[in-house]
Amino acid sequence: IVGFGAIGRAVARIGNAFGMQVVAYTPRPPVAPEFPLVRFVSLDELFSQADVVSLNCPQTAENGGFVNAALLERMKRSAFLINVARGGLVNESDLAAALRDGVIAGAGLDVVAVEPMLPENPLLQAPNCIFTPHIAWASLAARQRLTAIVAANLAGYLQGKPINVVNSAWLPATARG
Incomplete structure (x- = not known):
């Protein structure tokens, strides 16, 4: 598991429940x-150790495209990459080449760098690449939760x-705490 926030922790709990040996970064x-x-x-x-690598981290200026040819080469030939985080974390040309050349066994992607996906992606x-729609937010429960968060x-x-502040630079000085 790459990224150990709320989603990464949930993935770890599920992996543990299935008896998996979970490693995380x-x-x-x-x-x-x-x-x-x-x-x-x-x-x-x-x-280099994981059979399945699951990306569950935010994308930042520092980690864009960090899953590149060099990192993919470290993976087992039988390993799978899962990206349910942000498409920009993965260098898509490098991943396509790794799949085509058998460097890794497969990939499951919920996101791509440009959405909707461009025809030239x-x-x-690429062989052994499965796409799923990035729509976990669309359920009634998720939308109700999002509305409650916005109201809070x-x-x-x-x-x-203020709560859930990502960038406090825009806040008045009295609210920056």
Whole structure:
């Protein structure tokens, strides 16, 4: 598991429930993890050891395209890459070549770098590449949760106690805490 936020942790719980030996990479591993069955390793170790690599991390300016030819070469030939995070994390040309050349066994992608997918995306012609629609947010429960979060964010801001702040630069100085 690459990324150990809420989604990565949920994936770890499911993997543990199925008896999988879970390894994870996160820039700041928990000091006293609530996941004793998860072993935290370096990114290189994770890609070389895992049978399935699941990307569950945000995309930042620093990690765009980090899944490239060099990292894919570290994977087992029998391994699979799953990306349910952000399409820009993966160099799509490198992944298509790795699939075509048998460097890895397959990929399951919920996202691509440009959505909707462009006809010239090299992954469309890549063997053993499965695409699923990125629509987990579309269920009634998910939309109700999103609406509640937006309402809580607005109420918090109006009370001078903002929550879920991604970039505090736009906040008034009194609300930056």
